[in-house]
Amino acid sequence: MAQRIDVKDLNIYYGDFLAVAGVEMSVEPRSVTAFIGPSGCGKSTFLRTLNRMHEVIPGAHVEGTVAMDGVDLYGAGIDPVAVRRQVGMVFQRPNPFPTMSIAENVLAGIKLNNKRISKSDADETVERALTSANLWNEVKDRLNRPGSGLSGGQQQRLCIARAIAVKPQVLLMDEPCSALDPISTLAIEDLVSELKADYTIVIVTHNMQQAARVSDRTAFFNLKATGQPGRLVEIDDTPTIFSSPREQATEDYISGRFG
Template sequence: MAQRIDVKDLNIFYSDFLAVEDVSMAIEPKSVTAFIGPSGCGKSTFLRTLNRMHEVIPGARVEGTVAMEGVDLYGDDVDPVAVRRQVGMVFQRPNPFPTMSIEENVLAGVRLVNKKISKSDAADLVEESLRHANLWEEVKDRLAKPGSGLSGGQQQRLCIARAIAVRPQVLLMDEPCSALDPISTLAIEDLITELKQDYTICIVTHNMQQAARVSDRTGFFNIAGTGKPGKLIEMDDTGVMFSSPSEQATEDYISGRFG
């Protein structure tokens, strides 16, 4: 299920403004890749290019290549909706659909592409997805209740269940714990560690300890100043990045001297 992503010479634009410049990297399957760096350096912008969410913004575009198992996701014959099914996304703040029940939230994406799913298949998928999100035991007796009635940490795990219900190959997470308390954060981190057995996971985080705990590889993004493009400064195994990075700017950021 998990897929490798190769990014080569990627430039990301908002109209004529170059937001992120010349990124090349390999994202390995069945692993967690963390992106760290100061605010405004393009981490989240880069993350959104991996499932073509970036181009939803008017005037936004990319140059370069984002290939999944050798297939360019920006090829002329590639459907961006199909890309977003293969590359799921979990956002910074939990966003369950407020008028939908827990069960309906899990099935929301599936019903968009498969309106004919049977009741029994739907029930099985809901349970499977909630189990994978470590939420089933907490909500199995109230599946018909609104998803918005859950706690913040439960809502975020519900959003993860919704993302994996469509059986993607890659999961993108944009600061998934920034709005959560420490106990909920730990639950999400434990879940990420479990999910990497089946998925390729990319996570943007401002929490250095979180990046060190959950990721296998870490990429450090930085920006030279206001109006300048963000750049990938270096990327390596997480243990190397946090113990002996190659660039002084990386060491300064990780040690808290700036950012």
């Protein structure tokens, strides 16, 4: 299922404001790529362009190419809703639907896509997704209870189960552990390491240790000054970025001199 992403000369706008400029990178299939950098440098903005969530904001648009296995996601005739089915997203704070049960939360994406599903297929999908999210054994006896009744870490894993239930090819994660305690954070990190066997994963994190632990490649974003566009400074294998980056700005950020 996992797909390669190639980004070429991507400029990202909010109206007339150029928020992120000139991004070029490739994201390898069945790998974890981490985006690091100071607040406001465009990491999350760029992440949202990978499944066309950015253009949900009025006036927001992009120039350039985001291709998944050679198909430009912004090309003529490409349905953004179909893109978001292929490229799932997990947000900063766990956001299970409060009026839905655990099982209903898992199936929400499938039903939002107006797909009919038999009870046996629904049961199989719920078990598969919750098992993949390392949550099945914790909730299998209370699938009809509200998802909002779970702990924060369990809610985030439920959101991951909801994202992968529709069988995407890419999974985007925007600071998925920022609202979690250390034990829940470790559970999510372990889950990310397991999921990369089947998915292409891109994660935004402010936690440098987390990037070093979970990612295969790391991309450092920065901006020269407030009001200037964010830019990709460099991307490389994670051990290289953290031990011998090419750019001084990367070393300064990793060593804590700013950010």
